[in-house]
Amino acid sequence: MPSTLPDGDPAPASGELPGSALRGLGERPFGFYVHVPFCVTRCGYCDFNTYTASELGPGASHRDYADTVVEEVRLARRVLGDAELPVETVFFGGGTPTLLPPEDLSRILAAIDAEFGLRPGAEVTTEANPESVDPAYLDKLRQGGFNRVSFGMQSAREHVLRVLDRTHTPGRPARAVQEARAAGFEHVNLDLIYSTPGESDDDWRASLAAAIEAGPDHVSAYSLIVEDGTRLAARIRRGELPMPDDDVAADRYLIAEEMLTEAGFSWYEVSNWATSEQARCRHNLLYWTGGDWWAAGPGAHSHVGGTRWWNVKHPAAYAQRLAAGTSPAHAREVLSDTDRAAERLMLELRLVSGYPLAEVAPGARTSVASALARGLLEPEPFRAGRMVLTLKGRLLADALITELM
Template sequence: MTPTPTAVALPEVAQARRGQDGPFGVYVHVPFCFTRCGYCDFNTYTPAELGGANPDAWVAALATELELAAARLGGRRADTVFVGGGTPSLLGGQRLARVLSHVREHFGLADGAEVTTEANPESTSPEFFEAIRAAGYTRVSLGMQSVSPFVLGTLDRIHSPGRPVAAAREVRAAGFEHLNIDLIYGTPGETDDDLLRSVDAALEAGADHVSAYSLIVEDGTALARRVRSGELPAPEPDVAAHRYELVDARLRGAGMDWYEVSNWSRPGAACRHNLGYWGGGQWWGAGPGAHSFDGALRWWNVKHPNTYAQLLDQRALPVAGFEQLSAADRHTEEVMLALRMRDGLALSVLDAGERERAATAVSDGLLDTDGQRLVLTDRGRLLADAVVRSLLG
């Protein structure tokens, strides 16, 4: 007999930022993918891994979690909603509409709320985008990754090279306010031309926001096994840095500017939901494996969709664990996150030793300062993680 799953009880803590100040977001994790990309280590499951997926049962469990979450938080309306995964577009337009309806019912949406869903090109259509736009979604984040057939094959992406551009045009035709396109650079065998053609395709398709991420070989993935066996070479850091500079130059030349190390946008098109994460905001993460943060406490849900659903059948929050952040923890995260932003970090946040190390980084050409704030230079962005470590000592 399968044992009944149990959840971890969240403490009722005196939260540092429990009130209505600052942005509040809802993240919804969709755990379903048609296939698993070779580089991905996200909490996702194919139909074969689940013995057949039941999206309607997942939506029902999600509705229960949102109900329990809203009762715990007491009246927080969502400034932003972000549906990620996984592949949210596999749910189809009507189920995604129901997801947003449940968020509205249990939390409510603030005036002018930003509502985003991720989508993979191969599981979308004009009718899909029209349905979610009518439901109230305002932004689509489309996974292009590359237009190079070789790069797509290496990454185990299943869409054709031209489908992301067609999907992007369908997003615009449906009347969405914002379109984000995701790119990956640094894939073994990729050329400069492969990357620049991908950036140009994103721009020509009407994106007003581009996210570009260096390929990371994550332990336990198919890509890691191929690199370990010698089938593929490991990504080269110097090549990745060069490719980052190519992306930055091309996007700046097209009128976009960076607002976070891996994100560029036209004026007014920055992703407000992600700004909430980076700015220390609060959010509830619903769905299998999703993480939440209330200003002082971070917690995460059980990963497997079946366990998640069983716990919610018992009307128990599906929490797998939590951590109480100390003042030192919050300081570390503020430095780490703020320094990745175009607005930078207030010098007043740093202690005396950190300010001395910041002065060294300014002398080394890694940081700029106006005497009030620290901002990464172009060279500093290439070494952002190292800059953060040096400041924190």
């Protein structure tokens, strides 16, 4: 959840949604996101809406947080009415959700189940810092209904972790994966970051090798983005560290594709690889394919039927709104058909399933033909009526999407 909130139209205190958002409710996949905005320390590159103990201030606490989120879950049920909305995916993100006791996370999940019902086989994920869990914690999560865990590994090299201000030690993510498997987690992801200042190709290869050897069935690998207002951005501005290089990032992506493919992973989204279709993150796929989701927590962004809204940013303000019986929504926007079409192109073209040629705007067809000629699109799916990115196309995905829009 980004730390800054966009502008938008005022959101009603009741949380009521426009009729356009409620039309077709239940016909689209429905998921829940739960934002837990607490961290022990702030990573130097992080721009998410998170708070350390010293930043939290009065009016909010770890202790009461689960009760506050449960109130928003109940609000969601009132706002969405009586529509049958079995929850297909739940994702706890942060921050560090596993700073809360496992009983608190399970209690929030139980509230979602009580209000909406979890679809049989629902995917239930939590993010975790490898240092914030142990076997007993993971056992309790599994007993509470969680079946997927995503560990923030980022790198296997100590000097790279220091630049990122990560607090875990190399080797701990691998042990955390083993502990999650022993607890009965069906699916385990490791998050990696590449092109950190000071990282070499050999460092990146070592991180990939360590991640693969740990035995997850899913790996996410993201190029480092330098966000304004972070400590990392300040260090680069002062000349202490070099700005990440786009060409270096492209080389690192190619290394990731090579090593992960050799290890039995396949890409299904530009930054995500899985060992099987079952191992793909269904919650993220819900985002990427136009589903509905309610996002609970301070600063969390929801989307239902083309209406997007976002909650107030600070945990204290969030708690105050819900304690007063009002919606924590700060503002919202109703997306136009043009906006929704642009978002669909932007998201679906990044997927291995691609984007239907029939949906391409007439004015963009020359660009599509050019992309095929430049080797950015796979010829066989193209002949079958879909645009699917080649490896070269994945490297240039953002530029191509901009061109097509």
